[in-house]
Amino acid sequence: MKATKLLTTASIGALMFGMSAAAHSAEWRYAHEEFEGDVQDVFAIAFKEYIEENSDHTVQVYRFGELGESDDIMEQTQAGILQFVNQSPGFTGALIPEAQIFFIPYLLPTDQDAVVEFFNTSKAINEMFPELYAEQGLELLQMYPEGEMVVTLDEPFTSPDDLRGKNVRTMTNPLLSETYRAFGATPTPLPWGEVYGGLQTGIIQGQENPIFWIESGGLYEVSPHLVFTGHGWFTTAMMANQDFFDGLSEEEQQLVRDASDAAYEQIIDHISGLADESLEKIQEASDEVTVTRLDEDQIQAFRERAPQVEERFIEMTGDRGQELLEQFKADLEAVTGE
Ligand code: 6CS
Numbered sequence: 001m002k003a004t005k006l007l008t009t010a011s012i013g014a015l016m017f018g019m020s021a022a023a024h025s026a027e028w029r030y031a032h033e034e035f036e037g038d039v040q041d042v043f044a045i046a047f048k049e050y051i052e053e054n055s056d057h058t059v060q061v062y063r064f065g066e067l068g069e070s071d072d073i074m075e076q077t078q079a080g081i082l083q084f085v086n087q088s089p090g091f092t093g094a095l096i097p098e099a100q101i102f103f104i105p106y107l108l109p110t111d112q113d114a115v116v117e118f119f120n121t122s123k124a125i126n127e128m129f130p131e132l133y134a135e136q137g138l139e140l141l142q143m144y145p146e147g148e149m150v151v152t153l154d155e156p157f158t159s160p161d162d163l164r165g166k167n168v169r170t171m172t173n174p175l176l177s178e179t180y181r182a183f184g185a186t187p188t189p190l191p192w193g194e195v196y197g198g199l200q201t202g203i204i205q206g207q208e209n210p211i212f213w214i215e216s217g218g219l220y221e222v223s224p225h226l227v228f229t230g231h232g233w234f235t236t237a238m239m240a241n242q243d244f245f246d247g248l249s250e251e252e253q254q255l256v257r258d259a260s261d262a263a264y265e266q267i268i269d270h271i272s273g274l275a276d277e278s279l280e281k282i283q284e285a286s287d288e289v290t291v292t293r294l295d296e297d298q299i300q301a302f303r304e305r306a307p308q309v310e311e312r313f314i315e316m317t318g319d320r321g322q323e324l325l326e327q328f329k330a331d332l333e334a335v336t337g338e
Pocket of ligand 1: 171192208210
């Protein structure tokens with residue numbers, strides 16, 4: 001009885017920590033939110049390859065839908081069923097309110113080099129966020145940009161007035177709803193799995209995402225009018241279950257950190273030029289698509305609504321959010337000089 005119980009406990013332990021009971025090599029499980037070949041997948045595969053080339057461990061990658069929605073894979077990671085997860089602040093914002101900082105519009109510049117430099121050097125990103133994630137039992141390994149946000153709608157738009165009465169899908173964090181309310185639209189938070197169908201059936205009239213995803217998810221087929229508003233970037237984050245990570249040897253922790261750094265380098269390379277390539281593919285595939293790039297005056301009408309979203313961010317996150325925002329802005333200033 002005792003022996004069986006011990007064995008059972010050992011097997012559960014092996015499952016929880018991804019360790020194969022028979023050998024010292026481990027099988028680690030890693031889930032992300034995207035499809036094969038998309039940005040999060042490129043990151044995950046680069047991470048997997050680094051781990052497998054530099055240790056006896058293996059990494060099993062699960063893509064969107066294989067284990068559920070974004071919130072499901074986060075729950076599985078917090079429960080220790082998965083060792084690694086890539087979840088975007090668009091969803092994590094409901095769990096870690098400060099992660100909603102990425103949804104204050106017009107905070108990040110549109111220039112990709114500046115954005116990358118910000119991610120490379122920011123104290124808010126590299127020192128403050130890991131502490132906030134740790135409070136939720138998560139070892140934050142990397143935050144990285146995927147692409148500039150572009151809004152798609154059932155017709156072209158150039159002003160907040162044009163968005164009146166439009167149900168625009170947002171990821172499920174409350175601040176992003178504030179942003180779209182400030183922009184004049186009716187925000188409609190939905191998990192990813194409901195977006196294509198929602199656009200197709202007309203329950204929603206628009207959504208926002210980086211161009212590569214608009215192409216990869218076929219969103220342009222059901223929401224063909226693309227508008228560059230310049231209001232933000234899609235940012236994501238990769239992390240480990242903290243108990244699992246803390247249970248690794250120092251060498252293994254370093255291996256994991258090195259693998260995520262190697263994957264980050266690959267991603268920065270991967271996203272450069274990706275939006276233009278994806279836009280070309282979209283335009284080749286559809287005659288219906290229109291592309292509108294708002295001019296400075298048009299952008300100003302949206303930008304002047306940003307302060308009310310920033311105020312809501314502070315209301316939602318208090319002193320900690322304020323401190324994070326100040327550091328975030330200081331880090332940006334160091335990069336852009338503005
Ligand atoms: O809009 C979304 O929900 C999805 N967008 C991207 C770029 N990645 C995953 C996420 O679920």
